[in-house]
Amino acid sequence: MILLILKRTLLVLLILLVIATGIIVYRTLQLSHDIPDVEPVTYADINIDRAVERLSEGLQFRTVSTQELSFLYRPEFDDFIDFVNESYPGIHETMSMERVNNFTLLYRWEGADPELPAAMFQGHYDVVPVEPGTEEDWTYPPYSGTIAEGFVWGRGAIDDKSGIFSYLEAFEYLIEKGYRPERTIYLALNHDEEIGGRQGARQVANLLLERDVDIAFLTDEGMPVAEEILEGLEHPIAMIGVAEKGYVSVELTNHQEGGHSSMPPRETTIGTLSMAINNLKQNPMDGRFAGLLRETFEPLAPDLPFVYRMALSNLWVFGGIIEERLGYVPHTNAALRTTTAPTMFNAGIKENVLPQTAQAIVNFRIHPNDSVEEVVGYVRETIQDETISIRVLEGAREPSPISSSTSEPYLSMKHTLHEIFPGVPVAPSMFLAATDARHFLEVTDNLLRFRPIRANPDDRGRIHGTDERIGIDNFREMIAFYIRLIENTTGNPGFVTGE
Ligand SMILES: [Zn+2]
Structure with missing residues (x-):
């Protein structure tokens, strides 16, 4: 009896697998160009x-x-x-x-x-x-x-x-x-x-x-x-x-008691701030392969090698993998999410003095899915350190609305x-x-x-x-x-x- 149930379950699984594969292959082969057949125009008399x-x-x-x-x-x-x-x-x-x-x-x-x-x-x-x-x-x-x-x-x-x-x-x-x-x-x-x-x-x-x-x-x-x-x-x-991305620069500042570098405390301004920046770099804001980015890729899909075609036409299975791959390359990563770029780091005046203040600026280019406020909230949550003050620099702007296609x-x-x-x-x-x-x-x-x-x-x-x-x-x-x-x-x- 148990054996029979097991057999049936396996059979059902097998059938589901065949159906899923069928859908994946079918959707992959469905891809074709939507380039209409139009008469080329040249203007032969341009000087x-x-x-x-x-x-x-x-x-x-x-x-x-x-x-x-x-x-x-x-x-x-x-x-x-x-x-x-x-x-x-x-x-x-x-x-x-x-x-x-x-x-x-x-x-x-x-x-x-x-x-x-x-x-x-x-x-x-x-x-x-x-x-x-x-x-x-x-x-x-x-x-x-x-x-x-x-x-x-x-x-x-x-x-x-x-x-x-x-x-x-x-x-x-x-x-x-x-x-x-x-x-x-x-x-x-x-x-x-x-x-x-x-x-x-x-x-x-x-x-x-x-x-x-x-x-x-x-x-x-x-x-x-x-x-x-x-x-x-x-x-x-x-x-x-x-559409155009938004822009905001955030200044992070940490003050601590300075002193001589011969007996440093466990925490230093440079160490604390470095940790915060590392946290931001390791945990970027979320990016999703959806909306405009997906529309950008759609016309490309028919010309891609089979594996890419399969992935792009079956996002219900491969969406996560695509997001991960796009995240590795700087220019596709920038299209995927709000980017994090530490651009300035100031601390220290002498090699044997612990600086009392360390200051860094991180520049974010904001994806249309996010806002200036969300970026600032994300920074606060990600660095999780109340000894670091956060200040939004002048010149911030929201991402543009998306013009209709x-x-x-x-x-x-x-x-x-x-x-x-x-x-x-x-x-x-x-x-x-x-x-x-x-x-x-x-x-x-x-x-x-x-x-x-x-x-x-x-x-x-x-x-x-x-x-x-x-x-x-x-x-x-x-x-x-x-x-x-x-x-x-x-x-x-x-x-x-x-x-
Ligand atoms: Zn220009």
Whole structure:
């Protein structure tokens, strides 16, 4: 009798196992691309040589943002503005231009139907400095704008002068062709993104709010057409940044009696604080493979090796393992959770004196699932030490809301990508750094942080680093992308989404 029950139980288990395996395999094989069959668009008559010349010249202006920069005297910025105005006569004649806070340029192209909500294109022409002592490491001098080996080289070639020059080329092209937008278009070329955008983007946002301008969507720099983001993945993927992480720095301070280092007590300020920081690093905030992150991975799944495909299409079984794997790699970990980065540690004045105070700063980039308050609560709970005081530093901000990935502007950008980058999947994703777009949260719900720049892992080090460069073929794609995006979002009859 017992044997019979055992046999039956085993049989039931076996059947369940077969069913579960069946479901896993079935779901894995169900995966397929949702890339629609659209007619590629190329614009064979783009004058790429002229465009490359203008970009090269633009890279030669040292429009460098530094924290201590004087706001009064910036001849390089003035020269750059003169250069733009002289180089794009069509824009100069057709669009109105106002200088916001002297150096940010806000262009406006009046639409045939002023009642329609406007479209807005934004970028920045300031660049980060070249780190002193690394100038010689550049293959071509950083402000030479050298055209060589199929690239244009120079500080700003990726971030973000290729962005604003592809806008300028696209607008000039359309004006030459006699294009007339249905909705009004704004084009903002900002001058202080690299130091927070408070003089540029923030003021433009204030102006638009003051004037009660209705903006349908804003597109800005952001995520790229990413290549080789996962092992075994051959396709690039275009990621549209629909959200931005929040930011908070927390200062931790511990006071104790100091004294001579010959007879140290069990507890010292450095020891106590080190323990607290180690606790924070070992116990990061929770991350979940859900929501936006999951949406980012979905279009990738069909191209992955079988094991990954199986895991991604059966999260009910493998969700935990995926979260663990993503947590190991810095850039996927940053997409998964609020990150913890101890950035400063100050204690001690002399080798044989126990410091009475130790102080550390930990910087958190906040995932949309968390908030500033939750981060501070987590810090308190995790370090579990009342002798450490916790202070939130100025400049904290909440993560942005997530822009819709089913809105007309999003779908129109997605459709444009399919036309200009045939066969490349498109996914909504989170932008892991900060952009000027964050100043426009009250201006529009649809913030699309994206540049059609092809970026492989090697390129990531060039942004803000040495040998920044943009491929000429890619620059041509960028121009074509913006021409098409302007047509698809500002023409008659409304947003073209291909649906
Ligand atoms: Zn930038």
